[in-house]
Amino acid sequence: MLPSGNHPSKPVDDWPSSDLIGSDRSGLPRAGDEGDIDAVRAVLQEVPDPEVPVVSVVELGIVRDIEWLDGRLVVSVTPTYSGCPATEVIEQHIHEALVAAGYPDPLIQRRLSPAWTTDWLTEAGREKLRAYGIAPPVGSASKRSLVGQADPVVPCPLCGSEATERVSEFGSTACKALYRCRDCLEPFDYFKCL
Amino acid sequence: MHNVAQKTQTPLIAYLLRLGDSALVLGQRSAQLCGKAPALEEEMALMNVGLDLFGQARNWLTYAAELEGEGHDADHLAFRRDAQDFRNLLIVEQPNGDFADTMGRQFLFDAWHVHLLDGLTQSSDPRIAEVAAKSLKEATYHLRRSSEWVMRLGDGTEESHTRMQRALDNLWRFTGELTQFDEIDQAMFEAGIAPDPEILATRWKATVEEVLEEATLVRPSYDTWMYTGGKVGHHTEHLGFLLAEMQYLPRTYPDATVW
Numbered sequence: 001m002l003p004s005g006n007h008p009s010k011p012v013d014d015w016p017s018s019d020l021i022g023s024d025r026s027g028l029p030r031a032g033d034e035g036d037i038d039a040v041r042a043v044l045q046e047v048p049d050p051e052v053p054v055v056s057v058v059e060l061g062i063v064r065d066i067e068w069l070d071g072r073l074v075v076s077v078t079p080t081y082s083g084c085p086a087t088e089v090i091e092q093h094i095h096e097a098l099v100a101a102g103y104p105d106p107l108i109q110r111r112l113s114p115a116w117t118t119d120w121l122t123e124a125g126r127e128k129l130r131a132y133g134i135a136p137p138v139g140s141a142s143k144r145s146l147v148g149q150a151d152p153v154v155p156c157p158l159c160g161s162e163a164t165e166r167v168s169e170f171g172s173t174a175c176k177a178l179y180r181c182r183d184c185l186e187p188f189d190y191f192k193c194l
Numbered sequence: 195m196h197n198v199a200q201k202t203q204t205p206l207i208a209y210l211l212r213l214g215d216s217a218l219v220l221g222q223r224s225a226q227l228c229g230k231a232p233a234l235e236e237e238m239a240l241m242n243v244g245l246d247l248f249g250q251a252r253n254w255l256t257y258a259a260e261l262e263g264e265g266h267d268a269d270h271l272a273f274r275r276d277a278q279d280f281r282n283l284l285i286v287e288q289p290n291g292d293f294a295d296t297m298g299r300q301f302l303f304d305a306w307h308v309h310l311l312d313g314l315t316q317s318s319d320p321r322i323a324e325v326a327a328k329s330l331k332e333a334t335y336h337l338r339r340s341s342e343w344v345m346r347l348g349d350g351t352e353e354s355h356t357r358m359q360r361a362l363d364n365l366w367r368f369t370g371e372l373t374q375f376d377e378i379d380q381a382m383f384e385a386g387i388a389p390d391p392e393i394l395a396t397r398w399k400a401t402v403e404e405v406l407e408e409a410t411l412v413r414p415s416y417d418t419w420m421y422t423g424g425k426v427g428h429h430t431e432h433l434g435f436l437l438a439e440m441q442y443l444p445r446t447y448p449d450a451t452v453w
Contacts, residue, residue: 082328083221083249112253113324115331168235169339170242178235194331 040066040073043101047093050086051173052191054132057090061120064111073098073106078116080194081174118194129191130157135179137193154190156181166190205381206319207261208281209388211271212378212425214254215282217329218272219433220303221247222440223290232293239339243300246332253325273444277433284424285368287433294354294361297343302365302402304337306372309397313389322387341405348409359411370420372398378425 044066045058057063057077065076075094079087091108098106118137121129126136138152153162161183169192171178176189203211224244231237255268266274286303290296311333314326347358375383375391382388399416406413423429444450 081246081249082253082332083245112328115328168239170239174242174245
């Protein structure tokens with residue numbers, strides 16, 4: 001049974017199964033077809049960030065563009081940090097997910113500009129981070145002065161207390177800092193504001 | 195052996211090597227502390243800073259390799275050049291020493307790096323502007339951490355103050371390169387590619403003075419004798435040892451395609 005959609009059904013039943021590719025079964029567009037951007041986005045919505053698997057690459061705000069260029073699906077991805085070791089893994093996972101969903105030859109492009117900011121984390125993404133035990137970024141990304149400015153209050157994602165303190169500017173991955181709660185005494189990651 | 199110095203190098207390529215090599219060498223110095231940092235949190239911080247710098251180095255060196263047009267990539271520039279072909283600042287190749295040396299070096303560099311990258315975001319070269327915009331966010335974060343450490347150590351115990359002052363006095367002779375500029379810096383400024391080197395020097399001094407005052411440290415004189423030459427490939431003896439360690443594996447297995 002082919003999924004319903006805007007795409008014409010492929011004559012699956014008439015072909016020997018050994019000749020079939022994923023696209024024939026799924027009814028999704030092949031190279032040359034103009035595809036549905038929302039359908040692609042739905043596929044990417046299921047691709048988790050490898051280091052923070054509770055949020056998808058879409059929720060993280062690193063998928064910057066999805067477009068069809070000369071019949072080829074092009075997905076533009078921006079790295080969170082210049083040296084983020086997950087960047088290549090993320091691009092590979094996106095490629096694999098799209099191929100598995102029936103887009104045979106997607107091009108994954110790396111785009112630096114405009115630079116990623118935690119302001120692009122979606123609301124749903126922030127909520128998932130908190131539920132996972134990672135405090136989402138507080139406030140908007142902007143420059144802070146070097147001397148005499150207090151750190152923002154980062155509520156504990158576990159008990160909600162605002163009596164927290166920073167242990168280190170850096171945490172388990174490039175995108176996180178390490179905090180601890182003075183009430184429930186749990187250490188936690190803070191998705192730092194960038 | 196590919197020798198960049200023997201080829202005709204445009205001022206832009208030379209300038210990109212300065213940016214990339216400084217990030218790369220300081221990243222490698224940070225990485226050398228893996229497993230040796232004074233506390234777990236500092237271990238993570240040093241590795242994260244190093245990682246950011248490696249990413250920035252790759253972005254700069256990739257662009258330099260493309261402009262060179264020799265069919266090389268960033269890895270080739272990082273691992274197949276000798277010390278005299280490196281264009282990094284002398285301060286970044288100085289040894290890790292104690293924690294005051296490490297953080298003092300990081301702070302003096304960060305204070306310069308942030309203002310440089312800030313200026314480069316306005317570059318007439320869009321590729322440079324976008325790499326700078328990305329790097330600036332990271333460098334701003336680095337500067338906050340390194341300046342906090344300088345203040346904490348400087349305004350800390352008698353021992354930490356003594357060591358921080360000693361580190362500062364020791365590193366100061368390598369800061370001339372942060373405020374002096376040569377014909378390549380000047381050419382980049384005139385082409386609208388890089389910021390005004392005199393304004394950069396003024397801003398670096400302002401940041402350094404603000405933090406050192408807060409840290410109760412005595413700022414050495416700007417007029418003292420300074421080592422220079424890193425930007426044209428004349429390095430201190432420390433760089434060769436650093437490169438020997440960093441480049442050993444790719445040079446031993448030059449035909450490897452998978453690491």
